Amino acid sequence: MQAAVRMDEPELIRAAQQGDQRAFEQLVRSYDQSVLRLATNLLRSPEEANDIYQEAFLRVYKNLHTFRFDCSFHTWLYRIVSNLCLDALRKRKVRREESSVVETSDGPLDRMDAVPERRADSDPERSYESRQLKQRIQEVLGGLSPRERAVFEMRHYQGMRLRTIGEVMGTSEEAAKNCLFRATQKMRAALGDFV
């Protein structure tokens, strides 16, 4: 059976559960851009973000038959993605490899140079200040706990509601709110001189 042109999400999921590859691909395409964005923002490394992307959708592919519509597909998928990202962040903490700078034969190279900024500034002075600010933000983000970081990213950059974030992270809305509160407090304390 092939996926019809216009299927709603539950139909797509059921078709994919029956082994319809096109339905699965359509499902992936509905979410993969935001998954890659979340992983890129959280890990600040294009290579690791791609690893998360691959691992997440392969897990979805393998386990889709267990999806019982108890929660939304979005929540289920993000649970997988956020767990993978949290694992990666925790392992990185253990390895003490927060820096995105790596040594190459051509000297030190920041892997984040491969990740475009959201907006480039044409005024050199503003651009310099903006780079400094961005660097400071990266430092603060690197100092957040993995959970604070994940909650902040999902709320600020993905626009997810705290209730959904709580469901994704397997915790209460209140706990997610506390995490977000701590993250923004740290941001405010660290960025006080800049903004």
Next chain:
Amino acid sequence: MTCEEARKNLPLFLYGELSFDEEELVEGHMDECSACRTALAREKAMFRALDEAEAVPAPQQLEESRAELRRRLSVAGRMAQGAPLGGSGWWDKVREGFTIRFHFAPGIAQVAGAAAMLALGFFTARVAPNSFLGNWHSAGMLDPATSRVRYVEPLGSGRVQVVIDETHQRVLSGNVDDQGIQRLLLTAAKDPSDAGLRVESVDLLKNNSQSAEIRSALVYALEHDTNAGVRLKALDGLKQFAEDPDTRQALTQVLLTDENPGVRTQVIDLLVQRHTDAMVGVLQELLEKEDNGYIRMRCQKVLQDMNASVETY
């Protein structure tokens, strides 16, 4: 509501995560307190700065991730035929065969290097604990040349899980005209981690430069390779196309920008075999910055032959 309470609630207020009542209280306080309105303006400025610091993946990255996933799913689909979805065996093979980690390779080289290593028959696989024990017993120890501990994870009760990246080697042989072999050579010709490999690969490819794909790879190597030896090999392969407009354009660019005088010397010898009006400006521009005596002499000779000035005014 006090100022302290209002300010504490500002981030959640901006995220729209306060209850209706709490929001009313904050808004009421803002109407009355100019200091807190200033604090709110600062909070908004911080939010804007955070917005601008978002790392957005390049569209090309999304396409590459999608293509890689399609390849993996296609293998998964083939391997799953006859096996129920979610069954064991086939899945482990898909996952192990594709869980490739190249983060220990340096910098930008990782992506291209990963492709090159894979194509040439090297692959790094995550070793599952069961197979790890087998390898441990048979190998006796970890070979640092082919293995690397990726990470360690305590499992509790004194147990630990050690994940190892291992490199395996596979040997392929075939005719240099074979398309599969050519594809591997094309990948190897771009391997940023091994200049020697690139020299050998470009040397082998240059004899088949009738193919548009190979010619384009040679032009790329000539324009971008950091190793002069590779660039000279690529140039060798492009000699027979010195009349081709696209190749001439690439040669002209290389003449003006390549740092290696050996490369520039060979390029100018190739270009001046045919005098075109377009060359006058290029040679005049080159003369302004060229310090190699031979290249200057060739430039001046051609310009004189073409009755053009050797200087620009």
